Amino acid sequence: MATYIEVPSFKLNTGASIQGVGFGTWRSTEEEAYSAVIDAIKAGYRHIDTAYIYGNEHIVGKAIKDSGVPREELFVTTKLWVTGVQKAQECLERSVKALGLEYVDLYLMHWPVAMNANGNDPNLPSKPDGSRDIIPESEWSYIDTYKSMEKLLDTGLTKAIGVSNFTKEKMEKLLKETTVVPAALQIELHPLLPQQELVDFCHENKILVEAYSPLGSIGAPLLKTEELIKLGEKYKVSTACICISWSVWRGVIPLPKSTKAARIAENFKIVKLSDEDGKTVSELYKTHGVQRFVAPDWGVKIFD
Numbered sequence: 204m205a206t207y208i209e210v211p212s213f214k215l216n217t218g219a220s221i222q223g224v225g226f227g228t229w230r231s232t233e234e235e236a237y238s239a240v241i242d243a244i245k246a247g248y249r250h251i252d253t254a255y256i257y258g259n260e261h262i263v264g265k266a267i268k269d270s271g272v273p274r275e276e277l278f279v280t281t282k283l284w285v286t287g288v289q290k291a292q293e294c295l296e297r298s299v300k301a302l303g304l305e306y307v308d309l310y311l312m313h314w315p316v317a318m319n320a321n322g323n324d325p326n327l328p329s330k331p332d333g334s335r336d337i338i339p340e341s342e343w344s345y346i347d348t349y350k351s352m353e354k355l356l357d358t359g360l361t362k363a364i365g366v367s368n369f370t371k372e373k374m375e376k377l378l379k380e381t382t383v384v385p386a387a388l389q390i391e392l393h394p395l396l397p398q399q400e401l402v403d404f405c406h407e408n409k410i411l412v413e414a415y416s417p418l419g420s421i422g423a424p425l426l427k428t429e430e431l432i433k434l435g436e437k438y439k440v441s442t443a444c445i446c447i448s449w450s451v452w453r454g455v456i457p458l459p460k461s462t463k464a465a466r467i468a469e470n471f472k473i474v475k476l477s478d479e480d481g482k483t484v485s486e487l488y489k490t491h492g493v494q495r496f497v498a499p500d501w502g503v504k505i506f507d
């Protein structure tokens with residue numbers, strides 16, 4: 204029998220508590236998102252991650268309401284999309300309304316990218332030549348977006364602000380040029396993309412780190428990794444549990460997504476990895492190679 208441990212809580216630099224395993228909702232259809240969030244809350248998750256662009260905020264919000272769990276016991280994150288960066292307050296108001304809540308706990312800049320809000324598509328506009336309809340950084344940068352997000356803290360519509368898909372270089376610039384230290388950075392993190400330097404930088408600056416795609420995103424490809432399977436056998440748990448437990452072991456909050464009740468519950472059970480096993484997982488990229496599963500083509504360079 205496996206020896207599971209309680210999912211820990213972490214503290215944001217705002218003083219708020221956040222549950223150490225969050226529930227992801229990307230690519231869940233309306234129907235799936237409703238039952239998934241209900242199942243997640245039943246399984247014990249109190250931390251839900253959504254985004255305007257997932258198109259499911261209204262359903263996630265309905266499931267939250269129908270779960271009957273008091274609002275103050277839940278931690279809800281949503282994100283500012285790239286075409287909304289010049290009207291952050293309007294976008295936050297729209298998201299909070301869609302969720303049917305009075306506030307969100309964390310509002311993240313989804314990507315350090317600005318796109319034309321009046322282009323040929325409300326979410327992913329392109330130019331006549333087919334290229335992305337990007338606002339050049341010289342006109343509007345992620346620093347401008349973040350400065351407008353800082354003002355959102357006065358509205359009471361979000362308790363904290365943060366960023367997503369930032370590199371260490373961008374985090375350094377952000378800390379130099381803005382006032383509010385982001386409460387969190389959400390990035391792709393898993394055994395084949397540990398980004399240790401960036402994680403260390405955030406921890407040194409009291410920025411909480413969240414791991415998206417902790418199983419390798421669509422189809423959970425990381426679960427085929429032999430070393431992770433063996434560790435699962437050793438701890439008598441699933442391979443997914445090893446990936447999720449490894450995130451918690453390194454002080455990072457994983458956000459596994461599933462639409463299947465059994466997996467949702469399984470992903471909320473974690474074990475305490477030994478330091479030796481944790482380090483083995485951290486070094487898998489050296490033999491398997493670094494892999495990034497979420498890298499949309501923005502027409503501008505995002506990652507190193």
Ligand code: NAP
Pocket residue numbers: 226227228229230252253313367368389390414415416417418419420421422423426441443458459460461462463466467469470497
């Ligand atoms: P993920 O959680 O790494 O993997 C999801 C995939 O794994 C789905 O295909 C799911 O299938 C499968 N799966 C889940 N649990 C499993 C298990 N125990 N055994 C076998 N397969 C399992 O990927 P993700 O959705 O890309 O990332 C997680 C969350 O992070 C997202 O939902 C979103 O909230 C957030 N995210 C944020 C960003 C950003 O830009 N900030 C980008 C990507 C993701 P089923 O659903 O069929 O179970």
